[in-house]
Amino acid sequence: KQEVTQIPAALSVPEGENLVLNCSFTDSAIYNLQWFRQDPGKGLTSLLLIQSSQREQTSGRLNASLDKSSGRSTLYIAASQPGDSATYLCAVRGGNTDKLIFGTGTRLQVFP
Amino acid sequence: DTAVSQTPKYLVTQMGNDKSIKCEQNLGHDTMYWYKQDSKKFLKIMFSYNNKELIINETVPNRFSPKSPDKAHLNLHINSLELGDSAVYFCASSQGPGGWTEAFFGQGTRLTVV
Numbered sequence: 144k145q146e147v148t149q150i151p152a153a154l155s156v157p158e159g160e161n162l163v164l165n166c167s168f169t170d171s172a173i174y175n176l177q178w179f180r181q182d183p184g185k186g187l188t189s190l191l192l193i194q195s196s197q198r199e200q201t202s203g204r205l206n207a208s209l210d211k212s213s214g215r216s217t218l219y220i221a222a223s224q225p226g227d228s229a230t231y232l233c234a235v236r237g238g239n240t241d242k243l244i245f246g247t248g249t250r251l252q253v254f255p
Numbered sequence: 256d257t258a259v260s261q262t263p264k265y266l267v268t269q270m271g272n273d274k275s276i277k278c279e280q281n282l283g284h285d286t287m288y289w290y291k292q293d294s295k296k297f298l299k300i301m302f303s304y305n306n307k308e309l310i311i312n313e314t315v316p317n318r319f320s321p322k323s324p325d326k327a328h329l330n331l332h333i334n335s336l337e338l339g340d341s342a343v344y345f346c347a348s349s350q351g352p353g354g355w356t357e358a359f360f361g362q363g364t365r366l367t368v369v
Contacts, residue, residue, distance in 0.1 A: 174355050181296075186345065186362035227267055230296065236355055241286055241310055242345075245298040 145170045147246035151245065155252040158225060160208045164218040166233035171211050174236045177243065178207050178218050180229040190216070201238055223253045258282050261361035263347045268336055269369055276331045276364045278346030284359075286310075286351050287329035289321060292343040292363070301344075304329055305352065334367045 146169045157163060166176070175194045178185040191200045191207040193216065199208040206219040216233055230250045234243040261278040268274050280287060288311075289301040303311035307323040318334045329346060343365050349358040 177358060179360070184365075187298075187347075187360040189357050189359060192357045193307070202361075234298075238310075240347075241303055241305070241351055241355065242288070242300040242313075244300075248296060 145173075145235060145244045147233060147236055147244055149233060149246035149249050150229075151249060152247065153250045153252075156223060157255065158223060158253055158255050160221040160223050160253075162223050162251070164220070164231050164251070166216040166218070166246050168214045168235050168244075170212050172237065173211060176209055176216050176235050177209075178205075178216075179232045179234065180243060182229045182250070187243070190203060190231075192250075220251075223251075225253050225255055228252050258359050259346055259348055261344075261364055263364060264362060265365050265367075267367045267369065270336055270338060271320040272336050273332070273334045274336060274366070275333070276344055276346075276366075278329045278331070278361060280327055280348040280359070282348055282350075282359060284348040284350045284356075285326050286349050287323065287326070288347040288349075288358075289329065289331050290345040290360075291345060292345060294342070296347070302329075302331075321360075334368075336366075338368050341366055341368045 177192045178190040193209040204221040209216045230248045232248045234245045259280045271360040286305045301315045302321045304323045320332045323329045343363045350356040
Protein backbone atom coordinates (compact mmCIF):
# COMPACT_ATOMS: atom_id res chain seq x y z
CA LYS A 144 0.00 0.00 0.00
CA GLN A 145 1.44 3.35 -1.06
CA GLU A 146 2.12 5.84 1.72
CA VAL A 147 3.32 9.38 1.17
CA THR A 148 5.04 11.41 3.86
CA GLN A 149 6.09 15.03 3.84
CA ILE A 150 8.61 16.65 6.11
CA PRO A 151 8.72 19.07 7.73
CA ALA A 152 5.08 19.38 8.69
CA ALA A 153 5.51 23.11 9.20
CA LEU A 154 8.16 25.65 8.31
CA SER A 155 8.52 29.34 9.14
CA VAL A 156 11.27 31.33 7.43
CA PRO A 157 12.19 34.95 6.71
CA GLU A 158 11.70 36.31 3.25
CA GLY A 159 14.51 35.66 0.79
CA GLU A 160 15.54 32.22 2.02
CA ASN A 161 15.89 29.25 -0.28
CA LEU A 162 13.75 26.32 0.89
CA VAL A 163 13.58 22.58 0.42
CA LEU A 164 10.40 20.64 1.05
CA ASN A 165 10.60 16.88 1.15
CA CYS A 166 8.24 14.16 0.00
CA SER A 167 8.83 10.42 0.36
CA PHE A 168 6.79 7.49 -0.88
CA THR A 169 6.96 3.81 -0.02
CA ASP A 170 6.25 2.20 -3.41
CA SER A 171 8.62 3.30 -6.17
CA ALA A 172 6.29 1.98 -8.91
CA ILE A 173 4.75 5.36 -9.63
CA TYR A 174 3.51 6.85 -12.89
CA ASN A 175 4.08 10.47 -11.94
CA LEU A 176 4.30 12.87 -8.99
CA GLN A 177 2.59 16.22 -8.68
CA TRP A 178 3.20 19.13 -6.34
CA PHE A 179 0.32 21.41 -5.31
CA ARG A 180 -0.14 24.42 -3.12
CA GLN A 181 -3.25 25.06 -1.08
CA ASP A 182 -4.06 28.46 0.34
CA PRO A 183 -6.29 28.60 3.45
CA GLY A 184 -9.90 27.95 2.54
CA LYS A 185 -9.03 27.51 -1.12
CA GLY A 186 -8.63 24.73 -3.62
CA LEU A 187 -5.45 23.05 -4.83
CA THR A 188 -3.26 24.76 -7.39
CA SER A 189 -1.00 22.53 -9.44
CA LEU A 190 2.63 23.63 -9.35
CA LEU A 191 4.65 20.94 -11.10
CA LEU A 192 4.16 17.49 -12.56
CA ILE A 193 7.10 15.08 -12.88
CA GLN A 194 6.71 11.94 -14.94
CA SER A 195 8.41 8.82 -13.61
CA SER A 196 10.99 8.97 -16.41
CA GLN A 197 12.00 12.52 -15.51
CA ARG A 198 14.48 13.71 -12.91
CA GLU A 199 13.27 17.28 -12.43
CA GLN A 200 10.90 20.00 -13.52
CA THR A 201 11.22 23.75 -13.17
CA SER A 202 8.72 26.57 -13.13
CA GLY A 203 9.96 30.03 -12.23
CA ARG A 204 11.42 29.96 -8.73
CA LEU A 205 10.25 26.37 -8.21
CA ASN A 206 12.25 23.26 -8.97
CA ALA A 207 11.04 19.77 -8.23
CA SER A 208 13.26 16.71 -8.39
CA LEU A 209 12.36 13.04 -8.40
CA ASP A 210 14.44 10.05 -7.33
CA LYS A 211 12.07 7.19 -7.98
CA SER A 212 14.39 4.42 -6.85
CA SER A 213 14.78 5.93 -3.39
CA GLY A 214 11.16 7.04 -3.18
CA ARG A 215 11.88 10.73 -2.80
CA SER A 216 10.98 14.07 -4.29
CA THR A 217 12.02 17.54 -3.23
CA LEU A 218 10.48 20.90 -3.99
CA TYR A 219 13.03 23.70 -4.01
CA ILE A 220 11.73 27.27 -3.64
CA ALA A 221 14.27 29.96 -4.43
CA ALA A 222 14.23 33.41 -2.86
CA SER A 223 11.03 32.82 -0.88
CA GLN A 224 8.39 35.55 -0.65
CA PRO A 225 5.48 36.14 1.74
CA GLY A 226 3.15 35.22 -1.14
CA ASP A 227 4.63 31.70 -1.05
CA SER A 228 2.96 31.12 2.32
CA ALA A 229 0.60 28.16 1.88
CA THR A 230 0.39 24.43 2.44
CA TYR A 231 2.38 22.41 -0.08
CA LEU A 232 1.16 18.94 -0.97
CA CYS A 233 2.80 16.22 -2.99
CA ALA A 234 0.81 13.42 -4.57
CA VAL A 235 1.86 10.28 -6.40
CA ARG A 236 -0.02 8.39 -9.03
CA GLY A 237 0.57 4.66 -8.87
CA GLY A 238 1.85 2.57 -11.73
CA ASN A 239 -1.47 0.97 -12.60
CA THR A 240 -4.05 3.11 -10.90
CA ASP A 241 -5.58 6.43 -11.76
CA LYS A 242 -5.78 7.78 -8.23
CA LEU A 243 -3.50 10.36 -6.65
CA ILE A 244 -2.27 9.50 -3.18
CA PHE A 245 -1.52 12.59 -1.18
CA GLY A 246 1.06 13.36 1.45
CA THR A 247 0.29 15.03 4.73
CA GLY A 248 1.48 18.45 3.56
CA THR A 249 4.02 21.07 4.65
CA ARG A 250 2.59 24.31 5.99
CA LEU A 251 4.94 27.12 4.96
CA GLN A 252 4.99 30.61 6.37
CA VAL A 253 7.32 33.22 4.91
CA PHE A 254 7.48 36.39 6.96
CA PRO A 255 8.72 39.79 5.78
CA ASP B 256 -12.36 30.81 -17.32
CA THR B 257 -12.46 28.26 -14.48
CA ALA B 258 -11.14 24.85 -15.50
CA VAL B 259 -12.87 22.79 -12.78
CA SER B 260 -15.82 24.40 -11.09
CA GLN B 261 -17.99 23.00 -8.34
CA THR B 262 -21.10 24.30 -6.66
CA PRO B 263 -21.99 25.20 -4.05
CA LYS B 264 -18.87 26.51 -2.35
CA TYR B 265 -20.45 26.25 1.09
CA LEU B 266 -23.20 23.92 2.25
CA VAL B 267 -24.68 23.88 5.75
CA THR B 268 -27.38 21.34 6.39
CA GLN B 269 -29.02 19.30 9.13
CA MET B 270 -28.39 15.65 9.88
CA GLY B 271 -30.57 13.32 7.89
CA ASN B 272 -30.93 15.61 4.89
CA ASP B 273 -29.98 14.72 1.31
CA LYS B 274 -27.73 17.08 -0.62
CA SER B 275 -25.88 17.25 -3.94
CA ILE B 276 -22.65 18.85 -5.07
CA LYS B 277 -22.10 19.55 -8.75
CA CYS B 278 -18.86 19.59 -10.69
CA GLU B 279 -18.02 20.57 -14.24
CA GLN B 280 -14.71 20.66 -16.11
CA ASN B 281 -14.01 22.43 -19.40
CA LEU B 282 -10.57 20.91 -20.01
CA GLY B 283 -11.76 18.09 -22.23
CA HIS B 284 -10.44 15.51 -19.76
CA ASP B 285 -11.91 12.03 -19.73
CA THR B 286 -11.39 11.26 -16.04
CA MET B 287 -12.99 12.98 -13.07
CA TYR B 288 -12.65 12.42 -9.33
CA TRP B 289 -14.11 13.24 -5.95
CA TYR B 290 -11.71 13.70 -3.05
CA LYS B 291 -12.50 14.34 0.60
CA GLN B 292 -10.34 16.53 2.82
CA ASP B 293 -10.90 15.83 6.48
CA SER B 294 -10.47 18.10 9.48
CA LYS B 295 -6.75 17.27 9.58
CA LYS B 296 -6.44 18.47 5.98
CA PHE B 297 -5.69 14.98 4.66
CA LEU B 298 -6.93 14.38 1.12
CA LYS B 299 -8.27 10.99 0.15
CA ILE B 300 -9.90 9.78 -3.03
CA MET B 301 -13.54 8.73 -2.95
CA PHE B 302 -14.48 8.04 -6.57
CA SER B 303 -13.02 8.10 -10.04
CA TYR B 304 -14.94 8.11 -13.33
CA ASN B 305 -13.50 7.59 -16.79
CA ASN B 306 -15.79 8.49 -19.69
CA LYS B 307 -18.86 8.29 -17.46
CA GLU B 308 -17.85 4.87 -16.13
CA LEU B 309 -17.06 4.26 -12.45
CA ILE B 310 -13.44 3.18 -12.08
CA ILE B 311 -12.69 3.65 -8.40
CA ASN B 312 -15.00 3.39 -5.43
CA GLU B 313 -12.81 3.69 -2.40
CA THR B 314 -15.00 1.93 0.18
CA VAL B 315 -17.19 4.95 0.60
CA PRO B 316 -20.55 4.41 2.37
CA ASN B 317 -23.32 3.78 -0.11
CA ARG B 318 -25.04 6.95 1.12
CA PHE B 319 -22.64 8.64 -1.30
CA SER B 320 -23.64 8.20 -4.92
CA PRO B 321 -21.69 9.81 -7.74
CA LYS B 322 -23.33 10.40 -11.10
CA SER B 323 -21.67 11.32 -14.36
CA PRO B 324 -24.17 12.39 -17.03
CA ASP B 325 -21.32 13.08 -19.44
CA LYS B 326 -17.54 13.17 -19.25
CA ALA B 327 -17.52 16.89 -18.39
CA HIS B 328 -19.72 16.51 -15.33
CA LEU B 329 -19.47 14.51 -12.13
CA ASN B 330 -21.99 15.14 -9.38
CA LEU B 331 -22.01 13.82 -5.84
CA HIS B 332 -25.24 13.05 -4.05
CA ILE B 333 -25.22 12.31 -0.35
CA ASN B 334 -28.20 10.74 1.42
CA SER B 335 -29.00 10.83 5.11
CA LEU B 336 -26.18 13.16 6.02
CA GLU B 337 -24.27 12.48 9.23
CA LEU B 338 -22.12 14.72 11.40
CA GLY B 339 -19.03 12.81 10.27
CA ASP B 340 -19.67 13.80 6.67
CA SER B 341 -18.57 17.34 7.49
CA ALA B 342 -15.48 17.98 5.38
CA VAL B 343 -14.29 19.76 2.27
CA TYR B 344 -15.08 17.87 -0.93
CA PHE B 345 -12.94 18.47 -3.99
CA CYS B 346 -13.68 17.60 -7.56
CA ALA B 347 -10.75 17.04 -9.93
CA SER B 348 -10.05 16.00 -13.49
CA SER B 349 -7.18 14.71 -15.57
CA GLN B 350 -6.55 12.99 -18.88
CA GLY B 351 -5.98 9.22 -18.87
CA PRO B 352 -5.66 6.25 -18.68
CA GLY B 353 -2.80 5.45 -20.96
CA GLY B 354 -1.16 8.80 -20.40
CA TRP B 355 -2.01 10.31 -17.07
CA THR B 356 -1.61 14.06 -17.12
CA GLU B 357 -1.65 16.85 -14.61
CA ALA B 358 -4.68 16.78 -12.33
CA PHE B 359 -6.67 19.96 -11.81
CA PHE B 360 -8.82 20.59 -8.79
CA GLY B 361 -11.89 22.68 -8.13
CA GLN B 362 -12.16 25.19 -5.31
CA GLY B 363 -13.85 22.76 -2.98
CA THR B 364 -17.22 22.54 -1.27
CA ARG B 365 -17.17 22.97 2.48
CA LEU B 366 -19.95 20.79 3.86
CA THR B 367 -21.05 21.34 7.43
CA VAL B 368 -23.61 18.98 8.93
CA VAL B 369 -25.28 20.25 12.09
